[in-house]
Amino acid sequence: MARILIVDDSKMTRDFHAYVLRASRYEVVEAVDGADALEKLYRYPDIKCIVTDINMPNMDGLTMLRKIRSTPELAHIPVVVVTTIDRPEEQMEALKTGANFYLIKPVKPSILVASIRMVVRDGDGQ
Template sequence: MTRTILIVDDSPTIRKFVSLALENMGYKVLTASDGMEVFEVLSRAGFVDLIITDINMPNLDGFELIKSLRSDERFKNIPIIILSSLSDAESIDTGLKLGANSYIIKPLNVKRIQYEVSKYIN
């Protein structure tokens, strides 16, 4: 069964780069440009196996997205990886306390992304 990963980032370049890295591993990839769009994608897809999200996004940022997902019975157990340029200890701590499973700091490192994803789904 093909596993599905949702990538949430307001940068089309980041979405494309991460999508290609994961598609090359055999995953199905869905994308959203902000936290609000995530719920539209999830309503169409029904379920995803993992979510990779940025923090700084319009409409609904990554922190608020994680709070919303973790408070919803349908989505509370989906692994979440933060992929952000915010590298300060407070941002990392906040993300993990809200319920993210991993925190990756940009710039993008394909091997690190693939490794983190493989920790949660295979």
Template structure:
């Protein structure tokens, strides 16, 4: 059972983040897009944190976050966006969907590790 769900259509980013989190003691499940992420979240109730890109095929990260709160009625899982998108409109949509944070790529794990670990145990 995973603590973190890492959702990104870029295998390079997905693998980098997964490897970093695993090397720092977290269990991680990768997903290739929002649809895959929702399926994996439904299958694993132990997931406490979702880290997701915004722009992905099949289902984007913001839509996935909205479905986590709406369709799945899951208010317990924390959602953080890891993306190149930084527009105020997207951040507002994310805030409305209950997103806890917005990390602009490139991923700097050392700068956010303590926060991510805290969210997993919250």
């Protein structure tokens, strides 16, 4: 069972994504901001993918992404950014900073699952 890290400061979004992924038999770890996420990454070394928001207090998504990509043990982990449609610059910025791709908020559950399947190829929960 692949473990996914969900990073978002909105509890609702977190709950929503977690619900969807759990329903597809992924294991889910949640973090409320970038700093929290980095901590969780060290605590759960088997995290297979990160689904993250950009705008968060404390440490934002891009800063977190930069740190992940510059840390050898973490650099390989696929990161999917979830962003809003009204910030195209942010989307390019996310790709530039190291996201594998982005999804537009609100994400359809089926699309979220299908997208995750494209980055987490082994250990798909099915």
